[in-house]
Amino acid sequence: MTSRQTFFEDRPGLAWAVWGILAALVTVPVVVALNSPWLPGRNPAYVMAGLAGILGLAMLLFQPLLAAGYLPGPGPLLARWLHRALGVGIVVAVLLHVAGLYVTSPPDTVDALLLVSPTPFSVYVVTAFWGVIVTAALVAARRRLGWRASTWRVVHNALAAMVVGSTVVHALLIEGTMGPVSKQILCAAVVVATAATLVHLRLVRPWRMRRRRSRDV
Amino acid sequence: MGSEFITRRSLVTGAAALGGMALIGEGVTGLVRPAVAAGGLRPTRTMRGGSNNYRPNAPLVDRLGSGFHVHGTVRQAGGGEPLSNVRIQIWAATTRGGEREPSNHGSVMTAADGSFVLEMDQIVPNFGQPHAHLAYDDGRFETVFLRPVMGSASDTSVRADFVLAPV
Numbered sequence: 001m002t003s004r005q006t007f008f009e010d011r012p013g014l015a016w017a018v019w020g021i022l023a024a025l026v027t028v029p030v031v032v033a034l035n036s037p038w039l040p041g042r043n044p045a046y047v048m049a050g051l052a053g054i055l056g057l058a059m060l061l062f063q064p065l066l067a068a069g070y071l072p073g074p075g076p077l078l079a080r081w082l083h084r085a086l087g088v089g090i091v092v093a094v095l096l097h098v099a100g101l102y103v104t105s106p107p108d109t110v111d112a113l114l115l116v117s118p119t120p121f122s123v124y125v126v127t128a129f130w131g132v133i134v135t136a137a138l139v140a141a142r143r144r145l146g147w148r149a150s151t152w153r154v155v156h157n158a159l160a161a162m163v164v165g166s167t168v169v170h171a172l173l174i175e176g177t178m179g180p181v182s183k184q185i186l187c188a189a190v191v192v193a194t195a196a197t198l199v200h201l202r203l204v205r206p207w208r209m210r211r212r213r214s215r216d217v
Numbered sequence: 218m219g220s221e222f223i224t225r226r227s228l229v230t231g232a233a234a235l236g237g238m239a240l241i242g243e244g245v246t247g248l249v250r251p252a253v254a255a256g257g258l259r260p261t262r263t264m265r266g267g268s269n270n271y272r273p274n275a276p277l278v279d280r281l282g283s284g285f286h287v288h289g290t291v292r293q294a295g296g297g298e299p300l301s302n303v304r305i306q307i308w309a310a311t312t313r314g315g316e317r318e319p320s321n322h323g324s325v326m327t328a329a330d331g332s333f334v335l336e337m338d339q340i341v342p343n344f345g346q347p348h349a350h351l352a353y354d355d356g357r358f359e360t361v362f363l364r365p366v367m368g369s370a371s372d373t374s375v376r377a378d379f380v381l382a383p384v
Contacts, residue, residue, distance in 0.1 A: 038341045041312045101344070104315060107269040108344045118265040118364055119345055174345030175370055 008072035015072035025189050026058040029182040036177035042104075049100025050177045056093030057171055059086045060164055061190045064197035084139075091136045094129060121173035127166035135159045157198055164194045260294040260359060260382035267362030270316040271352060275306045278323035282313060282338030286374040287349050290331045293358075294382040299331025305379070306352040307335050310343035316350065342370050351377050358383055 008015040033039075033054055039047060065071050066083040074082060102109040111117035112125050138145070138155065147155070168187045171178070287307050291300045308322040315321070327333045340347055347367040354360045358381035365377040 038312075041310065041314055041341055043315060046315065105270055105317065105344060108266065111266055111269065112344070116265065117344075118267075118366075121345060175342035175347065176345060 018072055022061070025061060025186055029054055029058070029178055029186050032179035032182045033177040036179075038177055042177075045100040045103035047100075047177075049097050049104065052093045052096035052100065053171070053176070054178060056090050056097060057167060057186060057190065059090050059093065060167060061186070061193055062086055063090075063160070064194045068197045068201055070197070087136070087139065091132060094132045098129065119174075121170050124166040124170040124173070128163055128170055131159050131163035131166065135163065153202070157202065161194060161198060164190055257295040258292065258297045258380050261361050261363070261378070261380045263360070263362045264364040267350060267364040268352070269350070269364075270308065271306075271350065271354075271362065272308070272319075272322055273306075273354065275308065275322040275324045277304075277326070278335070280336040281320060281323045282311060283336055284373060285311070285337050285339045286334055287337065287340075287351070287377070288332070288334040288374060289351070289377040289379065291327045291333065291353070291379040291381060292331055294380050297380070299327075299329070300381065301327050301329045301331060303327045303331075303333075303353065303357075303381075304355055305333050305335075306354065307337070307349065309337065309340045309349040311338035311340055313338045316343060339373070340367065340375065347372070349375050349377065351379075353379055353381055356384065 008018075030051070033050065042050075062071075063083060063086055066074070066079045066086065069076055069079050071079065098109065098113075101112075108117065112119065112122040113129070115122055115126055135156065138159075142152070168191055171183060171187055287309070289305075291303045291305065292298060293300055304324050304326055306322070306324045308316055310316045311318075311321055313320060321337070323335055323337070325333045325335045340349055347370040348364055349367075351363040351365070352361070354362075361379055361381065363377045363379070365375050367375050
């Protein structure tokens with residue numbers, strides 16, 4: 001931990017660059033979407049639903065980085081608090097997304113959730129939706145469940161990977177207000193951040209620790 | 218409907234299968250099987266989601282807007298004779314509003330050659346796909362709801378053909 005903190009403290013320019021890139025990855029897609037030619041024909045609920053979807057996708061970018069403590073600035077406690085706050089934010093975004101779509105067109109929304117929609121992406125919609133709901137339920141019941149930390153990690157990480165994968169495929173397959181280029185870049189960033197974190201935390205670090213321990217013995 | 222659910226579920230096995238379904242969904246004519254040995258032209262089947270946001274008896278209109286054309290033909294199952302003076306109801310999400318916007322709903326009658334066309338405002342993607350809705354729902358023939366998807370959101374027309382079976 002301390003080595004990572006000093007890493008960015010020794011390189012303030014790099015810390016600024018990291019936050020600048022993250023800010024651009026989030027704000028550019030939102031600004032592009034707010035200028036979409038399709039917005040004028042949409043009712044306020046539909047506009048809100050689309051925006052909630054984009055913000056939900058953007059929040060997924062920060063979750064692995066906060067969980068792993070990669071980001072320059074927040075210490076471990078603040079990073080953990082932010083991870084939880086964004087988790088709540090993702091749940092709220094998903095609920096606003098679905099609610100806004102339901103107000104816009106109840107039959108299309110129900111079809112999508114029941115997997116009888118004609119659109120080829122509804123299976124990813126449903127996977128992402130239930131992935132988020134189950135994750136939130138497990139977080140709320142974590143103490144009562146009393147799982148071992150290792151069990152929790154496996155389940156929480158598997159759900160996270162599932163949510164990220166299905167959300168990104170859903171986002172890429174639909175034609176909505178997001179611009180295609182900024183959408184692809186944000187989706188790629190979310191996938192890379194999630195995959196890199198999982199590989200580092202669950203494969204590389206345990207393997208290194210095991211090697212260090214065997215060397216010490 | 219029940220069998221459709223099962224078909225859907227069993228098809229939802231992966232991205233490849235889903236991609237294939239998208240391709241089938243894009244070609245309206247793909248639903249009319251060309252190789253029917255006996256019995257001639259098969260009736261068009263209702264498409265999944267075709268009746269979403271349907272409001273029966275959309276008013277007969279000359280046009281609903283400008284710049285985009287929804288067109289097609291109506292023929293009778295079996296012999297394929299063109300059906301004239303048949304009412305086709307059309308609705309879609311356009312630049313003026315969503316599928317529930319009343320001024321996005323209109324009906325047209327087929328001409329002597331069974332063709333129909335309705336000019337409306339540009340259709341825009343709705344729920345992730347740019348598509349139109351068309352209905353034949355007047356009782357003389359079996360009811361059919363179509364939901365053709367445009368190849369591109371910048372297309373300025375979309376085609377849907379009906380083959381209707383007498384009740």
